[in-house]
Amino acid sequence: MKTGLILMxxxxxxxxxxxxTAQSVPLVADLSNHLVAITTGFTGTDVLLFGATxxxxxxxxxxxxxxxxxxxxxxxxxxxxxxNSEAIAMRDVPSFYNxxxxxxxxxxxxxxxxxxxxxxxxxxxxxFVEPNQPEETRQTYGDALIRLNTERGLYSPENGKVSLLxxxxxxxxxxxxxxxxxxAYEVGIYLFRxxxxxxxxxxxxxxxxxxxxxxxxxxxxxLAPIYGLFAIVIAVLAGxxxxxxxxxx
Amino acid sequence: MQIYLPIxxxxxxxxxxxxxxxxxxxxxxxxxxxxxxxxxxxxxFIGVPPAVAVGTEANQIVASSVSGVLAHWRRGNVDxxxxxxxxxxGFIGSTFGVALFSxxxxxxxxxxxISLSYVVFLGVIGGLMFYESAKAIVRQRAAPTGRSPRSAxxxxxxxxxxxxxxxxxFRKSKLYIxxxxxxxxxxxxxxxxxxxxxxxxxxxxxxxxYLLGMPTQVVIGTSLFQIIFVTANTTFLQATxxxxxxxxxxxxLLIGGVVGAQIGAxxxxxxxxxxxxxxxxxxxxxxxxxxxxxxxxTPSEPFSFGGFGE
Numbered sequence: 001m002k003t004g005l006i007l008m009x010x011x012x013x014x015x016x017x018x019x020x021t022a023q024s025v026p027l028v029a030d031l032s033n034h035l036v037a038i039t040t041g042f043t044g045t046d047v048l049l050f051g052a053t054x055x056x057x058x059x060x061x062x063x064x065x066x067x068x069x070x071x072x073x074x075x076x077x078x079x080x081x082x083x084n085s086e087a088i089a090m091r092d093v094p095s096f097y098n099x100x101x102x103x104x105x106x107x108x109x110x111x112x113x114x115x116x117x118x119x120x121x122x123x124x125x126x127x128f129v130e131p132n133q134p135e136e137t138r139q140t141y142g143d144a145l146i147r148l149n150t151e152r153g154l155y156s157p158e159n160g161k162v163s164l165l166x167x168x169x170x171x172x173x174x175x176x177x178x179x180x181x182x183x184a185y186e187v188g189i190y191l192f193r194x195x196x197x198x199x200x201x202x203x204x205x206x207x208x209x210x211x212x213x214x215x216x217x218x219x220x221x222x223l224a225p226i227y228g229l230f231a232i233v234i235a236v237l238a239g240x241x242x243x244x245x246x247x248x249x
Numbered sequence: 250m251q252i253y254l255p256i257x258x259x260x261x262x263x264x265x266x267x268x269x270x271x272x273x274x275x276x277x278x279x280x281x282x283x284x285x286x287x288x289x290x291x292x293x294f295i296g297v298p299p300a301v302a303v304g305t306e307a308n309q310i311v312a313s314s315v316s317g318v319l320a321h322w323r324r325g326n327v328d329x330x331x332x333x334x335x336x337x338x339g340f341i342g343s344t345f346g347v348a349l350f351s352x353x354x355x356x357x358x359x360x361x362x363i364s365l366s367y368v369v370f371l372g373v374i375g376g377l378m379f380y381e382s383a384k385a386i387v388r389q390r391a392a393p394t395g396r397s398p399r400s401a402x403x404x405x406x407x408x409x410x411x412x413x414x415x416x417x418x419f420r421k422s423k424l425y426i427x428x429x430x431x432x433x434x435x436x437x438x439x440x441x442x443x444x445x446x447x448x449x450x451x452x453x454x455x456x457x458x459y460l461l462g463m464p465t466q467v468v469i470g471t472s473l474f475q476i477i478f479v480t481a482n483t484t485f486l487q488a489t490x491x492x493x494x495x496x497x498x499x500x501x502l503l504i505g506g507v508v509g510a511q512i513g514a515x516x517x518x519x520x521x522x523x524x525x526x527x528x529x530x531x532x533x534x535x536x537x538x539x540x541x542x543x544x545x546x547t548p549s550e551p552f553s554f555g556g557f558g559e
Contacts, residue, residue, distance in 0.1 A: 041250075043260055071554065072552055072554060073553050087357055087555060144552035147550070209255065212255075231484055231485075231488055232481045232485060235499065239317075240319070243317075
């Protein structure tokens, strides 16, 4: 069973590794859009995920944002005021994380399988920069990470909805809020039968800034000193123009 | 209508920002203050990261000071020599301030230092302003003719400040004082400007009147003049070192601010001085109390993202 599981993880990790004939592909899926552009008027977006299975089964979708390093700080009381004191750093934390399924995941998977495939925010494997943290610290800071990201709308502890049609076709609306981090996303689709993953597919999704916003961001980061001068020139001109405009009236 | 701020990396309602710029501009036109000390906390309250709020506000103040200084310049109310000495101190101070800002940000203490600075300065300034204007009103009621307030520096008054070396003559201000005084004031206000995202006029103006003894008609123009250079330096350094200047946000704030300031200046001409100042003092004390309350109250969420990874 254990080896079977690892083997399956291997199969999933490399997409559909079976030398499948055209008819026997158990799972195909795609997105309505592989590139989400954050423009100046961006207020969040929905991307449609759709696909088909070769028979009955349960579908689970896991959306992971680009991995980032984060530091989480904790406030403590110093005299009358609250100030940040200890901090813990984590590596490769998904900046965005969402799960969707056609029914309650606990009904058709075991806790072990969910932990193996990191399905559900509570199953994310967090890598602490300082390796030997006591279990209690790991738990507290792990919960804090999930809570903070949930508050910002980047993690969702509630499962989204996958609609199944005639046990063959499925679709799901993946929602990305206005503050969605940019980068390469990975949408994992798992097909479950009898409590185990029988097939998996990964679809990439790129979220990037475009238009004026992107230009400004790149300018500010790549040519920082020139951007600074540019900001000053704009401010001086704007201030002068404003004064001139109101002087006449 | 939502607009995405490229550096703050958040989506905001453009009318909210225009409105905030307008209201703060109105207050600054009404009271003749820069308004940075009100705008920066307001930006915190709507969720702009503190570092971006401070960097962007410096940029906006460049514009509002340019717009404000021109009228004073035409009337000849700018002491260039004094302005230049204050600017030198301010340059050193703001450079030091931005470096300190970076270090504190890395330690996760920048928000605390910003909040504490605001609580202390707003508390002191608001308290003094409230006390002075309340006293003036009481005095007016008691004796309708009313004496003019006594100048802090009368002729012949001699303190340790007049014993300092490197004396310089400032013709327009009718002063012969040590250059170390304006240098020092410029330096301290420069640090404040960089860390708090303000022009520092609310510290600079009283310091010029009470510490240096400058004539009041050149104080505002000279203060605005040096604020342009100090906030320009802060903008440049915040953009280069911390990448926290959002020109899109600055421009929207500016549009609201300029219109508000013009309306405010016209309204201010019709209202009574002491009542106005009490009103401003109450606003300042209100912002101060809100920030102090947030520091003292048990946070509902003791955890936060910190450092540069955020």
